[in-house]
Amino acid sequence: MNLHEYQGKELFSKFGLPVSKNTVIASADDAVNACRDIGGNKWVVKAQVHAGGRGKAGGVKLVSTPEEAVEFANHWLGKRLITYQTDSNGQLVNSILVEECTDIAKELYLSAVVDRGTQRIVFIGSSEGGVNIEEVAENTPEKIIYEPIDPLTGPMDFQSRKISKVLGLDGEQSKQFSKMLPQLTDLFVTHDLSLLEINPLVITQGGKLHCLDAKINIDSNAIYRQPEIQAMHDPSQEDPRESEAALNDLSYVSLDGNIGCMVNGAGLAMGTMDTIKYFDGSPANFLDVGGTATQDRVSKAFKLILADPEVRVVLVNIFGGIVRCDLIAEGILAAIKEVGVSIPVVVRLEGNNADIGSNILAKSSAEIVSLNNLEDAAKKAVELSK
Amino acid sequence: MSILVDKNTRLLVQGFTGSQATLHSEQSIEYGTNIVGGVTPGKGGQTHLSVPVFNSVHEAVEAVQPNASIIFVPAKFCKDSILEAADAGIKLIICITEGVPTLDMLIVKKRVDELGITLIGPNCPGIITPGEAKLGIMPGSIHLEGSVGIISRSGTLTYEAVKQTSDLGLGQSTCVGIGGDPIPGTSFIDVLKMMESDDQTKAIVMVGEIGGTAEEEAAEFIKNNISKPVISYIAGQTAPAGKRMGHAGAIIAGGKGTAADKIKKLEECGVHIAENLLQIGKKAKEVLD
Numbered sequence: 298m299n300l301h302e303y304q305g306k307e308l309f310s311k312f313g314l315p316v317s318k319n320t321v322i323a324s325a326d327d328a329v330n331a332c333r334d335i336g337g338n339k340w341v342v343k344a345q346v347h348a349g350g351r352g353k354a355g356g357v358k359l360v361s362t363p364e365e366a367v368e369f370a371n372h373w374l375g376k377r378l379i380t381y382q383t384d385s386n387g388q389l390v391n392s393i394l395v396e397e398c399t400d401i402a403k404e405l406y407l408s409a410v411v412d413r414g415t416q417r418i419v420f421i422g423s424s425e426g427g428v429n430i431e432e433v434a435e436n437t438p439e440k441i442i443y444e445p446i447d448p449l450t451g452p453m454d455f456q457s458r459k460i461s462k463v464l465g466l467d468g469e470q471s472k473q474f475s476k477m478l479p480q481l482t483d484l485f486v487t488h489d490l491s492l493l494e495i496n497p498l499v500i501t502q503g504g505k506l507h508c509l510d511a512k513i514n515i516d517s518n519a520i521y522r523q524p525e526i527q528a529m530h531d532p533s534q535e536d537p538r539e540s541e542a543a544l545n546d547l548s549y550v551s552l553d554g555n556i557g558c559m560v561n562g563a564g565l566a567m568g569t570m571d572t573i574k575y576f577d578g579s580p581a582n583f584l585d586v587g588g589t590a591t592q593d594r595v596s597k598a599f600k601l602i603l604a605d606p607e608v609r610v611v612l613v614n615i616f617g618g619i620v621r622c623d624l625i626a627e628g629i630l631a632a633i634k635e636v637g638v639s640i641p642v643v644v645r646l647e648g649n650n651a652d653i654g655s656n657i658l659a660k661s662s663a664e665i666v667s668l669n670n671l672e673d674a675a676k677k678a679v680e681l682s683k
Numbered sequence: 684m685s686i687l688v689d690k691n692t693r694l695l696v697q698g699f700t701g702s703q704a705t706l707h708s709e710q711s712i713e714y715g716t717n718i719v720g721g722v723t724p725g726k727g728g729q730t731h732l733s734v735p736v737f738n739s740v741h742e743a744v745e746a747v748q749p750n751a752s753i754i755f756v757p758a759k760f761c762k763d764s765i766l767e768a769a770d771a772g773i774k775l776i777i778c779i780t781e782g783v784p785t786l787d788m789l790i791v792k793k794r795v796d797e798l799g800i801t802l803i804g805p806n807c808p809g810i811i812t813p814g815e816a817k818l819g820i821m822p823g824s825i826h827l828e829g830s831v832g833i834i835s836r837s838g839t840l841t842y843e844a845v846k847q848t849s850d851l852g853l854g855q856s857t858c859v860g861i862g863g864d865p866i867p868g869t870s871f872i873d874v875l876k877m878m879e880s881d882d883q884t885k886a887i888v889m890v891g892e893i894g895g896t897a898e899e900e901a902a903e904f905i906k907n908n909i910s911k912p913v914i915s916y917i918a919g920q921t922a923p924a925g926k927r928m929g930h931a932g933a934i935i936a937g938g939k940g941t942a943a944d945k946i947k948k949l950e951e952c953g954v955h956i957a958e959n960l961l962q963i964g965k966k967a968k969e970v971l972d
Contacts, residue, residue: 382925411785413865413895413932416792431937448789489786518931519784521759548929552921563863563929564837564892567918568960571942574921575959583922585929616839616846618822647846648822671843672961 305511325370332363339398346388347534350380404497417445426497489519554579557602578679592628622654645674685812695749704755758782778804802868808838808860829854835890847964863930871901893919906952
């Protein structure tokens with residue numbers, strides 16, 4: 298799960314990390330008060346969406362009068378911001394962060410991730426901030442440090458000194474960073490983060506470290522024990538079908554093709570998409586219906602798939618493991634009847650009692666093509682999609 | 684011969700009396716697996732599926748001497764259950780449960796490594812040595828005793844590879860589902876090592892997917908250490924970047940972990956690529972013939 302920048306900064310504040318004085322507004326009318334409350338004569342206004350690249354897309358602006366802030370809010374609230382990280386529809390702007398303007402002396406990069414290789418939380422720091430870190434890693438790897446944190450010891454002072462050196466911090470800033478590193482680790486562990494990124498971490502004109510941005514992702518597996526984070530969930534930033542799927546405990550990702558896919562198991566679901574592509578078709582979605590593929594789950598899955606107007610044919614690929622295929626076939630028929638599916642459905646059943654299952658489907662009056670072999674099923678689905 | 688499990692494996696089931704554990708334990712017993720007992724705290728003293736239930740792994744170890752444990756408890760209890768089995772001295776632990784928090788796994792993985800324990804999973808179908816023992820949720824009927832070792836990050840995709848190798852008469856030596864999470868207890872490399880030294884395994888099928896760099900690391904290891912032919916299929920060639928494809932570990936992040944990168948690296952390291960999942964069995968047969 299992703300958080301907005303303003304939510305990330307709330308968490309930063311809570312853990313003692315330096316962020317700018319700010320107010321988040323959901324109405325342009327509040328912009329003037331927000332600027333007054335913050336004080337000063339320059340403010341930064343930032344559209345809040347779950348995507349990077351906002352600056353280049355016009356979603357961030359430096360303003361020098363409250364009226365300009367109102368104008369910015371009027372322009373963006375309720376509109377969709379399209380950046381290089383969003384799809385062509387962009388993300389809905391529901392709120393604007395109004396911030397005190399920070400005078401920047403230098404921009405740095407700092408992030409923390411769960412690294413699969415070292416199997417540790419790893420801090421990544423670079424003296425090159427405000428830019429695409431992948432490019433820095435590619436072109437000037439010597440400017441990046443990767444520092445893994447031992448779960449037994451937590452972050453140590455010597456590690457903070459190592460990172461400070463690569464960031465190019467002076468003595469006072471290093472001292473400040475040695476406080477920030479444990480605070481960031483504490484935040485990461487307390488709230489089950491999978492990614493924390495501050496790009497840029499800046500040195501202000503006054504010589505202090507300051508978190509100018511906040512990107513936070515939370516481990517979905519741990520959401521159950523993060524009530525505070527659950528309350529920050531913003532469904533408006535997600536594909537509505539993906540949110541709906543998540544509510545029904547289905548794993549769904551929408552794609553731009555026209556062959557709806559319903560598969561049991563994530564790996565096989567990806568494999569099915571690949572197979573469709575291999576035969577020159579185009580998958581409309583990834584959908585893992587889960588190991589059991591009961592009528593209820595299959596019905597919900599059909600509803601999701603059919604909510605996509607592009608879908609012309611549905612390919613159901615079920616490897617019946619423990620659950621018998623004849624039961625799955627009956628579930629599929631009942632679901633098709635319940636949902637009222639009017640486009641062709643190609644079903645491939647494999648596993649226990651696959652023959653009986655296929656017979657049940659073949660005999661039904663519905664527009665179902667039942668094939669035991671994935672190759673034939675995928676080819677048929679592609680043919681029907683053209 | 685086989686790896687990790689055989690007829691002599693004495694299996695304990697944690698979360699034994701739950702519905703999933705019961706269903707899969709019945710199937711395992713039917714397959715010939717020697718389940719010696721189970722653990723459900725608070726239900727100690729009962730008998731379930733004709734074997735004793737214990738309140739703790741320690742009590743079970745004392746009474747029925749299991750040498751492997753399979754875990755079906757809900758995700759939030761997995762850290763505790765794995766560490767309990769580890770503390771009780773069990774050296775092979777299989778965690779089937781999906782949805783274990785990643786930070787729990789960081790701690791668990793460090794601990795099991797220190798103790799020299801093999802942890803398979805979480806979020807995996809388990810292990811099977813056809814004709815010997817089934818410690819997992821895979822359908823036993825599709826398996827055939829044979830010569831192909833299968834390692835996979837995905838459950839149902841493993842079944843495809845199994846079915847294809849069975850249909851072609853090759854069969855399997857041992858199949859290990861290492862699971863789809865970012866921090867798996869056992870890596871491709873761990874299993875590759877075991878299969879290299881197993882006489883029964885003549886070829887190895889490695890089923891990978893997008894996300895992380897486990898396949899790339901395995902490729903490098905294969906080039907330098909594996910003499911047996913390795914066939915690989917990578918799922919997610921059509922997956923978009925930045926989206927989690929079901930498995931917690933299956934995500935292309937920051938441009939890394941794409942199927943194309945993995946396939947390129949595997950090819951460079953001499954691994955036979957099944958371009959499509961339909962070709963896994965055929966490729967294995969070609970290589971073995």
